[in-house]
Amino acid sequence: MKAMILAAGKGERMRPLTLATPKPLLKAAGKPLISYHLDHLRRAGFREVVINHAWLGDQIEETLGNGDQFGLSIQYSREGEPLETAGGIVRALPLLADDESDWFLVINGDIWSDFDLAQLIPPADADALLVVTHNPPHHPEGDFHLTDQGLLMDNGPDKVTFTGISLLRRCLFKGLTDRAGKLGPLLRNAMSDGRVRGLYHPGRWVDVGTPERLQALDSQLGRTESESHGRQ
Template identity: 30%
Template sequence: MLDDVEAVVLVGGKGTRLRPLTLSAPKPMLPTAGVPFLAHLLSRIRAAGVRRVVLGTSYLAETFEEHFGDGGKLGLDLTYVVETEPLGTGGGIANVAEYLTTDDVLIFNGDVLCGTDLGAVVETHRRTAADVTLHLVRVQDPRAYGCVPTDPDGRVTAFLEKTEDPPTDQINAGCYVFKRSVIDSIPRGRVVSVERETFPELLESGARVSGHVDNAYWRDMGTPGDLVHGSADLVRGVAPSAALPGPTGESIVMEGATVAPDAFVFGGSTIGRGVTIGAGAKIESSMIFDGAVIAPGAIVEESVVGAGARIEEAAHIRDTVIGDRAVVGAHCELKGGARVWPDVVLPPHGVRFSADV
């Protein structure tokens, strides 16, 4: 149990890659498998035995405290610290330093879905007497990420930028353990990147930077595709969480939703509160936010349908984001990363991708 460790979750980003979803809510507050994404991370922190969490907020900061309050319902003690201007990962950590009281502090990027054993990460940190320990995860294709090689003793040897020929499959998973003394050494009041400034300076000074390497479930939830797949993994039980509002399976249907008996809802889909799914509609691996309407015969695949939006009869969307209250007219077809902004109305037959109609 990690009752002698506090946690910091950095949730200040604007989530621009997820627009238009993040025009009305910060990325960590987007409904994911039926609850705000942050609830899943907080449940993992609580399950590891941590009791006190400091949230570093900035964009739409008030929404976090409005939803989670003091954390009592989660079994946590939550403190909120607002960045008046973006400070980067390191600057965000330094900005909350005065609210921390323990010698070892877990730090999380607030947009990562991860199944690692947090107790094991802290154990590695303490066993190796590290100044900082990074959770490193192995990925099949590390070319899309910066790489973090380690020596046979588990010591981090470098922080490498993206390359077509990476020397290791280990990448930074966005979870760290910091000694309090390292947090206190980060410059205050300016933008600081831990990846480009703090960590390289620690290596140069001879500090011990350890890597805890595993093959745990991991996904950066920064793009619509990752958000959809991460939510589906939570619903199906592939990704661990103690915050699901229902049992794992092919779908989670929230209270007040109406699903026609002959509609197909599967693939880890989430149907929000007050949603209506019409006869013969097909919802596969998708997120349907509260109050949306999916008309009879419509098909929604690997997509996000915003709150109060409407997908009209026989429309077909795939790999698409529909903003809040937008309307996709009957027989429209959208796919391939299309995004419709809030309140936009596409007329019937207004958009088609297929060449044969």
């Protein structure tokens, strides 16, 4: 199975940090955010990764290259002007899925998590598997309801937050162009048909959407690294 990292956004909430640096290359504990994803993918057994980019995308290619330094093979889906999430996936589909493997992993480039990607197994009775977690303080209302049967629904009590980590099936995008817009409406349509499963992650997850959250993650990871060195 191949993986895609969504990295085409302009990072407007991150300004002024993203005026000269694309958001995926902003650093936490001395390491670009996107590098954490690449390391996690390799450890989970992934070998082929597609990264879409637009804003300052040349910097991403120059930094990551063909993926050799991460033990991966990286291809790029160049958008020029950023497409919405579903549109970006549709543009990259020829690089992601084929008749032999119509499932692929998608990760938002502006998150950090300790979720083990090796846990993701395509469900036989759905077209999407979304990793969800507890609601952070900045998003207390959550996104979707996770039923006792493991299905995700648009409405319901005790909503949880979508982490931006998902397994998606190619049929979700059938007949769509790269002007398909956002991914959310596609997922909600599939939910109404009972075709989206959820996997709850009780561990650490950060939506690195603002300079303040980036700084908090930088401090958190820096402390973790210091503690691990102290134990050695």
